[in-house]
Amino acid sequence: MLKGFKEFISQGNVIELAVAVIIGNAFKPIVDSVTKFILNIIGALVGSPNFDSVAQFKIGEKSDYIQPGTILTAVINFLIVAAAVYFFVVVPMNKLAATRKKEEEAAPAKPTEAELLTEIRDLLATRRG
Template structure:
């Protein structure tokens, strides 16, 4: 059980998420400090209060309803999300685009593709030089195959010939 938990925590996704949550909490604290220290005093200068909590507040049977508190929370959310977008997302996208342009070198083909390309080029060079001959001196492509000895073999030979599998 502990081994499974260790494997889960060791995976990159869980660690990335944990780091993101910690950094997000710290970043939210920074933005809230800016909101409380700079923006709320500016709002207080315009509205008369540092937040919108008491704006449009009313009382029903002794219960205070504060729609302004929702506005205050929305303003804080918009400010935090705008700060995250402009100070984290935009720079990371620009960095990723720069890395993509710098690292746009063509990838080397896989070993099997490289080997097959080399074989193809060698065969093409042999054909061009007239070097491809059947082992028995017969037609190229027949490889000196003996005549089919059974009716089934003759049928396969004829069918393959019609379908272009065997050269005539």
């Protein structure tokens, strides 16, 4: 049992996951800032994007309101965060990767091993002859 745990911990996937969590945590303030920026723009244009009171209801007189609209608010906030990450991080990174790929393709191709050996053979043959 301990051997299996040791193998699990020593796999690269666990370390990669730990690094991803740490980087994600460090990246959180950037996403929060972009999201806040977008929410402020939406708030200035159409008002506060809060749907908590949509379809709220009470069960009995003494209970608090039940607000299913909080789920809608959470979904919309998630979509805003996802859009912010996509448009401000993913799209620029994809463009950068495409530019790098074009540069690599434009670079002259390195000779293959067979081509190098053929060139060496030809050079040796000219020296002998």
